[in-house]
Amino acid sequence: xxxxxxxxxxxxxxxxxxxxxxxxxxxxxxxxxxxxxxxxxxxxxxxxxxxxxxxxxxxxxxxxxxxxxxxxxxxxxxxxxxxxxxxxxxxxxxxxxxxxxxxxxxxxxxxxxxxxxxxxxxxxxxxxxxxxxxxxxxxxxxxxxxxxxxxxxxxxxxxxxxxxxxxxxxxxxxxxxxxxxxxxxxxxxxxxxxxxxxxxx
Amino acid sequence: xxxxxxxxxxxxxxxxxxxxxxxxxxxxxxxxxxxxxxxxxxxxxxxxxxxxxxxxxxxxxxxxxxxxxxxxxxxxxxxxxxxxxxxxxxxxxxxxxxxxxxxxxxxxxxxxxxxxxxxxxxxxxxxxxxxxxxxxxxxxxxxxxxxxxxxxxxxxxxxxxxxxxxxxxxxxxxxxxxxxxxxxxxxxxxxxxxxxxxxxxxxxxxxxxxxxxxxxxxxxxxxxxxxxxxxxxxxxxxxxxxxxxxxxxxxxxxxxxxxxxxxxxxxxxxxxxxxxxxxxxxxxxxxxxxxxxxxxxxxxxxxxxxxxxxxxxxxxxxxxxx
Numbered sequence: 001x002x003x004x005x006x007x008x009x010x011x012x013x014x015x016x017x018x019x020x021x022x023x024x025x026x027x028x029x030x031x032x033x034x035x036x037x038x039x040x041x042x043x044x045x046x047x048x049x050x051x052x053x054x055x056x057x058x059x060x061x062x063x064x065x066x067x068x069x070x071x072x073x074x075x076x077x078x079x080x081x082x083x084x085x086x087x088x089x090x091x092x093x094x095x096x097x098x099x100x101x102x103x104x105x106x107x108x109x110x111x112x113x114x115x116x117x118x119x120x121x122x123x124x125x126x127x128x129x130x131x132x133x134x135x136x137x138x139x140x141x142x143x144x145x146x147x148x149x150x151x152x153x154x155x156x157x158x159x160x161x162x163x164x165x166x167x168x169x170x171x172x173x174x175x176x177x178x179x180x181x182x183x184x185x186x187x188x189x190x191x192x193x194x195x196x197x198x199x200x201x
Numbered sequence: 202x203x204x205x206x207x208x209x210x211x212x213x214x215x216x217x218x219x220x221x222x223x224x225x226x227x228x229x230x231x232x233x234x235x236x237x238x239x240x241x242x243x244x245x246x247x248x249x250x251x252x253x254x255x256x257x258x259x260x261x262x263x264x265x266x267x268x269x270x271x272x273x274x275x276x277x278x279x280x281x282x283x284x285x286x287x288x289x290x291x292x293x294x295x296x297x298x299x300x301x302x303x304x305x306x307x308x309x310x311x312x313x314x315x316x317x318x319x320x321x322x323x324x325x326x327x328x329x330x331x332x333x334x335x336x337x338x339x340x341x342x343x344x345x346x347x348x349x350x351x352x353x354x355x356x357x358x359x360x361x362x363x364x365x366x367x368x369x370x371x372x373x374x375x376x377x378x379x380x381x382x383x384x385x386x387x388x389x390x391x392x393x394x395x396x397x398x399x400x401x402x403x404x405x406x407x408x409x410x411x412x413x414x415x416x417x418x419x420x421x422x423x424x425x426x427x428x429x430x431x432x433x434x435x436x437x438x439x440x441x442x443x444x445x446x447x448x449x450x451x452x453x454x455x456x457x458x459x460x461x462x463x464x465x466x467x468x469x470x471x472x473x474x475x476x477x478x479x480x481x482x483x484x485x486x487x488x489x490x491x492x493x494x495x496x497x498x499x500x501x502x503x504x505x506x507x508x509x510x511x512x513x514x515x516x517x518x519x520x521x522x523x
Binding site for chain 2: 034059063071137151155156180184
């Protein structure tokens with residue numbers, strides 16, 4: 001007699017679930033933000049680099065823009081995500097210029113002339129999926145070897161942290177650090193490279 | 202104004218926050234993840250919009266890397282597991298004789314207390330049998346195991362499944378689909394059944410296919426039997442094509458110059474939100490690539506952007522038009 005035992009595949013893992021209505025607005029905004037906004041990061045960073053002199057402040061600007069966009073999305077999802085993102089970016093830069101004690105005149109002039117990108121699919125959105133796998137592999141190649149090995153074992157071979165640790169001959173804590181740094185680095189490379197496909201500010 | 206309330210963060214602070222978000226993702230995807238962990242994570246997310254943004258930004262990129270699973274070699278980790286083949290296999294002594302004596306369709310009435318397993322739309326489950334055989338059940342699939350002692354018989358009642366059979370020459374493993382029969386001769390194979398068409402693809406080893414008539418084939422790797430109510434034919438597929446066809450086991454659909462009609466049919470097997478094609482012109486356009494099986498929205502967006510088509514929501518379905 002055959003007896004079966006059901007195993008759940010790894011891919012069935014779901015993100016956090018929420019139940020109330022407010023929570024459903026949040027999870028809608030989460031999905032929208034990941035789907036519509038984050039893929040524009042390459043273009044957004046180019047836009048900020050062109051329009052803001054102090055490069056050290058750019059991560060904070062990006063963060064603040066994301067927070068404004070996200071908080072608006074929880075109330076109501078903007079209909080034209082790209083336009084909304086760049087309008088928010090522009091408004092934030094103008095606010096920051098106004099708050100600054102010394103107003104850089106040329107920055108202000110640039111801002112007035114700044115064009116807001118429309119919602120036509122720009123080249124950066126035209127991601128042809130057959131290139132996606134190649135792009136992911138190229139990103140993986142750029143990681144430092146230990147991180148890459150951990151991510152490869154985890155993401156391609158589907159091993160758990162414990163299995164990765166034993167395969168690499170390190171402690172679980174170390175494996176967790178390799179994975180976690182690998183996730184950070186891989187995502188940075190992917191977001192950065194999305195600007196190389198032709199985003200324009 | 203909110204920017205006055207929230208203090209600007211330095212680049213280092215943002216890096217540190219990103220790392221914390223990555224630690225959470227690592228714990229969720231690779232470590233132990235209990236209900237308490239999840240609750241703690243929820244509290245961390247809710248503590249500050251900066252936390253949530255750091256997480257969403259990472260998660261969006263990290264989700265893209267799910268596709269890397271498409272690179273997983275055929276013989277994945279499951280294959281490496283060893284199974285005890287012990288006294289249990291001895292129970293199959295009568296199997297061969299039983300199979301030989303079995304009339305078409307009659308088997309349904311023979312097995313006492315059969316066990317049935319099924320998956321819903323979008324579901325996927327791995328069934329590990331006591332003899333060491335693994336069965337990956339794809340979306341909307343139902344499988345019944347023989348309840349009789351000494352049998353290794355499985356009925357694929359509907360859907361699609363991938364079989365990695367623990368081979369035992371003395372006790373053949375038999376899959377019945379309607380009144381057709383696949384007998385393992387040391388094998389990994391894929392069977393997909395729908396009302397119009399039955400497809401059996403052999404990935405590794407050998408198997409025998411017996412149709413309704415006396416016609417039978419011995420399959421070697423790459424061989425594919427396609428049976429419809431009116432025809433029966435054997436063709437060949439490259440290893441690459443078979444590997445692509447098995448993409449669902451890794452959560453992806455892989456297309457090469459595939460028409461949208463065919464691609465939509467595939468996605469619609471897995472998702473309650475259906476793709477509807479406006480007309481034949483749209484249906485004939487082709488697309489290639491690897492797509493996350495459950496992310497039909499992302500597929501639609503790629504189709505829109507790559508082919509210059511329009512997409513719109515209609516009662517939860519996605520309509521693609523020119």
